[in-house]
Amino acid sequence: MQTVETTPTWQKKIGLAWQLFLQWNLRSALATPWRTSLTVLGIALGVAVVLAMNAATWSAMDAFKAGITEVAGSSNWEVVPTAVPTLDEQVLRPLYELEAQTDEAVKIAPVLEGQGLWVNPSLNKSEPLVPTAEVVSILGVDMVQNKTTDSVQWVAGQAPINWFQLFQNGNHVLVGETLAKRHGLTVGSRFSLLVNTTVEPLQVTGILQAKGVGGSSGGDCVIADLATVQPLLNQAGRLSRVSLIVPKALEASVLPKIKQVLPASTVSLQPPQRRGQRVETLLKSYQINLTALSLIALLVGAFLIYNTLNVVMVRRKPELATLLVIGTPKRLLQLLLLAEATLLGLVGSVLGLGLGLLMLSGMSQAVSQTLQAIYTGVGSAGLIIPPWLPWVAIGLGIATTWVGAYFPTKEALAVQPAEAVRPQGSQVKAQLNTVKWLKLGGVFIVFSVILAFLPAVDGVPIAGYIATKLLLLGSAFCLPWVIKNTIVWLQPILPANWVWTPAALALFSGALNRTATACASVMVSIALLVSLSLLIGSFRSSVQLWVLQSLKADLFIQPYTHEMSRGGGRLSNETVELIRSVAGVAAVDNFLELDATYQGQPYKLGLGRMDLFAEHGNVKFVNGEATRSVITRVVALAKQPKNAVYGAIVSEPFAMKHHLVQGDKLTLPTPKGNLNLTVEGVYFDYASEQGYVIIPRQLYERFDGSMVGQNTSASVYVQPNVSADTVKTALLKVLPPTQLLSIRTNQQLREEVLRVFDQTFAITYVMQAVALGIALLTVLNTLWTLVLESQQELAILKVIGFQGRQIRAVVLSQALLLAFFGGGGGIMVGCGLAVILVHVLNYQSFGWTVPLQFSWVLAGQTFLGVALGALLGGWSPAQLAVKASILKSLRSQ
Amino acid sequence: MPNSCSSSLIIVENLSKQYQLSEPAVLKSVSFTVEKGSFVSLMGPSGCGKSTLLHLLGALDTPTSGTVRVNGAVISAFSEAELALFRQQQLGFVFQFFNLLPTLSVLENVSLPLLLNGVSNHQAHAVAMDWLGKVGLSHRAKAAPPQLSGGEQQRAAVVRALIHKPFLVLADEPTGNLDSASGEAVMTILKELAFAQGTSIIMATHSEELARQTDRLLRLRDGVLVQDEPLKPLHTEVLA
Structure with missing residues (x-):
């Protein structure tokens, strides 16, 4: 300057x-x-x-x-069960002694938690009550000496008028603010909850603000004295946990003492926050x-x-x-x-x-x-x-x-x-260096394959996730080379009288930098769509087959609470006996499913009538052994004296999580010592990703008497020539009006299982819609660009005599090329992605073996859909090309 | 013959450019000098290397061999930052296809070199308006370039090339895309404005008539400088 x-x-x-x-x-x-x-x-x-x-x-x-x-309040430690869901309240005695020894510097507060279902009041008393799907948390605390939870705060004007009602009457409860607001409850209101199988009438004594103890489940709770809640939940003598306040200064001296007095194999002393970690x-x-x-x-x-x-x-x-x-x-x-x-x-x-x-x-x-x-x-x-x-x-x-x-x-x-x-x-x-990108893509794909074979880290298939991304990127990088060479190969085999094809192929490959990236974008979207469809389709087929093979009983009965919230709700032995007494019932397998922990991992302990299962049941074992053969062995081993090694069957997810195969040993802690088991069989199961260990219930009851008389479901086998519906009708007649049970026929349960499956995967449909939307947007965007950028070439074609329909054919041929490479590539890459999703991500995350089922129909539908979308998307740019003025197009360049 | 006297703005020595080893060189050992304030035309048939030579003079490309010195500095040795500064302060470009930024108004386009040189927005706009007035475009200051005729766009492009008072303007067929009247008008503006501030111009053109209006004619054929002819001094014509 x-x-x-x-x-x-x-x-x-x-x-x-x-x-x-x-x-x-x-x-x-x-x-x-x-x-x-x-x-x-x-x-x-x-x-x-x-x-x-x-x-x-x-x-x-x-x-x-x-x-x-919220419920933890100021408590800083708690005693929780490790093997089964509840504790014997006997555990309180040495803890109270410790409390006394420390002049109540250490404070002890027992808690029992359960769930009920809200029951809408019936206007017509002759109509049966119907439970809703609304789960209400039920909390039993020591109302007399509430030591650990923060001091309670009442909703204005809703404090108890008479505290003693809470101890005098078994149906008086405090209610959380959220639940009260939703149902318009005030002090004195009456309402009903379905607890286990019985409709329990309750009355509101006070309404707690949704903080501190009233904040349990976000204020969607019912709180009462422990003495009221234990019989209400049919959990006499049982506790969910014992909350403790241990002053910091005393922790070093008191905590070892507490540990000393606790049965180490079945309970654990831990900070309250650790319970959240379980979820x-x-x-x-x-x-x-x-x-x-x-x-x-x-x-x-x-x-x-x-x-x-x-x-x-x-x-x-x-x-x-x-x-x-x-x-x-x-x-x-x-x-x-x-x-x-x-x-x-x-x-x-x-x-x-x-x-x-x-x-x-x-x-x-x-x-x-x-x-x-x-x-x-x-x-x-x-x-x-x-x-x-x-x-x-x-x-x-x-x-x-x-x-x-x-x-x-x-x-x-x-x-x-x-x-x-x-x-x-x-x-x-x-110019796109297609060979360079092919090499890079090849490296990505090779790494993707290698990563797909690596194991999960801490149960998370990190390598598998990276493999999916590398496969998508690698395939996208290879695509330009594939397009370039396919077009070279396509050119001579297309009919000579299709005069528009050389122009379409030349324009398409001439703008490879653009068209290849567009095809890659379509390919990735379609790959996601196809892989999710294959995953869901294969999974659904497996579940369908599994349900067909495994569900052999004619009727399945369980409390609604158990159906709505796994783990909650029990069938009493009396109810089971009532079911057995119904005419037409041949056998009842009363099953107890407990949420338990093995080596720090949650799992489900199933206690069943294995003798009946050997006769009627059917599960598919990984090694192909017949159900009767395996179960007969388990039943025989269960008859051994105490301290022997018994038999169990475990589901595939449990075996995968704990690296167990048939013949391996596992030890379950019980209140009466360790229960040593041999894995007699690993069976395919899609019911729970946590996994099941199933043992004869008589065997477990020898080690834990508290579970006697508890059941979560009953499988009913009806006599030959008697229909399940007849038995169901008879059953409903003998049940008292306050007893509400979910009773499903075999067919109904199969439908329910698939309904839950479809609901679980409903979320992925959003992603499929997004993927399809992106693919179509890409096609549209690319075709507009190609037409705008090829104006000169298209104008020259017109000058040398191309008619409007031939110009349209040039543009639509490019749309089809996009669909061919993007859609076709997407289907192929989608299959590869599905292999990783099914055999790596699914297996390492959940432990489910799912045979991948390729669907030609799906592939055909997808390809046709993309081609149709491309033609529709290409119509408007094609019209633009047809109508464009030759002179303007030439001048614009 | 190279002339390395102190008044030389540009000294080109043995400049060659070969794009592909398999192809012949586009420029073959070209040497010449350009004095400060002179107007040089560059002629030759299509493909003779005119544009390549302009690219090398403007450091838009690097030579295969030889050097270009501008104000004594070898421009091929400049770092990227130095090159940006060199173009920002010492060079102006006029293209055949105007190359105004379509989303910027005419005023914003011509203000840009001043802004890049640190002139305040207010001052840059004031100077730009003044320059637009000189070329008869003040009434189109707020228009977008595509709304202007070719001649108007090129006048704006000339202002953009000169507004920051560079030592050298490189013009690549500045009238090649204009009718003769518009071309003549652009040429006049280019000459007058450049002369007024002592800016040198090197202009590639196919027009013998335009070339004859410059101080000196360089003619290239097949990458070789075949003619270096002094013409009537520009300042005489402008003063006349």
């Missing part, structure tokens, strides 16, 4: 950057609203899926975890899998962003070159493009939050019901989005935009300033 002596200061540099951002980046983005919207939509869809899936599981978990924190452990696989799937959706979104920004950057190259020529520092341009990508990411993420909330309102109920039915037993009170989640979602959205924008931006910034000097029509089109 000859005269103006200026050196840009920092403020001026920032001012310049801001001006260029507003004048160039922002206006350019707004000048192409269609493309900008596509980019934003790609981000929004990914962010929405991440937000919705994670918030749905969070909401469902929150009710459970919130209850734990986290339970939900870990479910949550991680949803998160991983949502991240794949984000990756699919990244491809759409990449594809769109690739087009944007190619079009902006001359402008970038001009800016470089007039002396704009490259670093400033980098900063501007990064800021633009960030802004797009931010807008997309914020839009994604809104879209996610919409999705969430649709899917949260399905997730909540799944988690309630399978894992926690507690329904969520409503949508709860943790404050960090929107920020994480926005962060992921912006990061995805950066990932998607990285290569197009890098390529655009590599532009030589000399590009600006060339006329636009003669600008060098970036």
Whole structure:
């Protein structure tokens, strides 16, 4: 500069950057609203899926975890059962002695927890009461000496008028604020809960604020004195835990003493927070899998962003070159493009939050019901989005935009300033080094295969998750080479009278940089769609077959509470006997399912009538051995004297989690010493990912008398020539009106199992819809771009005599090529992805063997769907090409 | 013959450029000097290396061999940051296809070189308006470039190339895409404004008529400098 002596200061540099951002980046983005919207939509869809899936599981978990924190109050330690769900209250005696020894510096408070179902009051007393699916937490505490929970706080005007009612009458209870508000309860109100199998009438004595003890299950609770709750839950003499306040100064001296007086094999002393970890452990696989799937959706979104920004950057190259020529520092341009990508990411993420909330309102109920039915037993009170989640979602959205924008931006910034000097029509089109990308893709795929064979880390298939991403990326990298060479091979075999095909193939391969990325974007979306469809289809077929083989009883009976919340609700022995007494019943297998822990991992201990099972039951064993043969061995071993090694069968997930095979030993702690078992068989099971250990109930009752007379379900085998429906009708007649049981026929239970299955997987349909939407958007975007950029070539074709329909055929042929490479590639890669999802992620997360079933129908439908979508999407650009003026098109170049 | 006297703005020595080893060189050992304030035209048939030579002079490309010195500095030795600064302060470009940024208004386009040089936004706009007035475009200051005729766009592009008072303007067929009247108008503006501030111009052109209006004619054929002819000094014509 000859005269103006200026050196840009920092403020001026920032001012310049801001001006260029507003004048160039922002206006350019707004000048192409269609493309900008596509980019934003790609981000929004990914962010929405991440937000919705994670918030749905969070909401469902929150009710459970919130209850734990609230009820723990100021207690800092607790004694909990480790083997089975409850403790014998005998454990209190030495603890009270310790309390006395410390002059009550250490405080002890026993707690019993259970669940009931809300029963809507019947207007017509002759009609049977029908329980709702609304689970209410029931909490029994020592009302006389409430020492550990924080001092109770009453809802204004709803404090107990007469405290003594709580001790005098077995049906007086305190009610949490949330439950009271929902049902309009006030002091003195009467209501009913279905507890186990009986409708229990209760009366409100006071209403607690949803904090401290009243905050159990988010205030959706009923609280009463322990002496009231124990018989109500049919848990006489049992406790869920004992809460303790141990002053910090005394911990070193008192805790060892407490441990000394406790039966170490069946109870544990731990901080209250650890109970929440159990739920986290339970939900870990479910949550991680949803998160991983949502991240794949984000990756699919990244491809759409990449594809769109690739087009944007190619079009902006001359402008970038001009800016470089007039002396704009490259670093400033980098900063501007990064800021633009960030802004797009931010807008997309914020839009994604809104879209996610919409999705969430649709899917949260399905997730909540799944988690309630399978894992926690507690329904969520409503949508709860943790404050960090929107920020994480926005962060992921912006990061995805950066990932998607990285290569197009890098390529655009590599532009030589000399590009600006060339006329636009003669600008060098970036050549894609297909062999280089093929090699990189090959390396990714090889690594993907290697990672797929690696074991899970702490039960999380990290290597498997990375393998899915590498497979998708690797396949996308190989695609340009495949397209280039397939077109070379296709050219000579197409009919000579299809005059439009050479032009279509030339335009398609001539813009390989663009078309290959578009095909890759479609391919990744379709791969996700296909893999999820194969996973769900194969899984459903396996479950269908398993249900058909395993459910042999004619009627299945269980308390509604057990059905709604696994683990809650018991059938009494009297009820079982009542069932046995019904005419037409041949045998009743009363089963007890207990939530237990083995080597720190939750599992289900099943206690059944194995003699009956040997006769009527049927499960498929991994080694192919017949059910009768295995169960007869287990029954025979159970007859040995105490301290022998007995037999058990374990489900495949349990065996996988604990690395057990047939013949291995396992030891279960019981109140009367260790129960040593040999694994007599490993059977296929899809009922619980935690896994089952099943042993004869008579055997277990020898080690733990407290379980005698407790049952969670009964399988009824009816006599030959008697229909299950007849027995069901007879059963309903003999049950007292206050006894409510879920009674399902074999067919009904099969349908219910598949309904729960479909509900569990309903969430993935959202992802499939997102994947399909992204694929179609990509096709549309690419075809518009191709037509706009091929205006000169299309005009020349018209000049040499191509008719309108032939021009249309050129464009639609390119649409079909997109569908062929994107859709066909997507189906193939989807099959590979499905192998990893089914055999690696599913097996390592849940331990379920699922034979993968390829579906030609699915492949055909998908391919036809993509082709049809491409043709529909291509119609409008094709019309544009047909109608474009030859002169204008030639001049525009 | 190279002339390395102190008034030389550009000294080109044995400049060669070969894009592909398998293809012949586009420029073959070209040498010449350009004095400060002179207007040089560069002629030759298509593909003779005119554009390549302009790219090398503007450091848009790197030579295969030989050097280009501008104000004594070898520009091929510049780092990326130095190159940006060099283009920012010492160079101006005029292209055949104008290359105005389509999303920026005419005023914003011509203000940009000043802003890059640290002039405040307010001052840059004031100077730009003044320059637009000189070329008869003040009434189109807020228009977007695609709304302007080709001649108007090129006038704006000339202002953008000169507004920051560079030592050298490289013009690649600046009238090649314009009708003769518009071309003549652009040429006049280019000459007057450049002369007024002592800026040197090297212009590639196919037009013998335009070339004859410059101080000196360089002719290339097959990458070789075949003619270096002094013409009527520009300042005489401008003063006349």
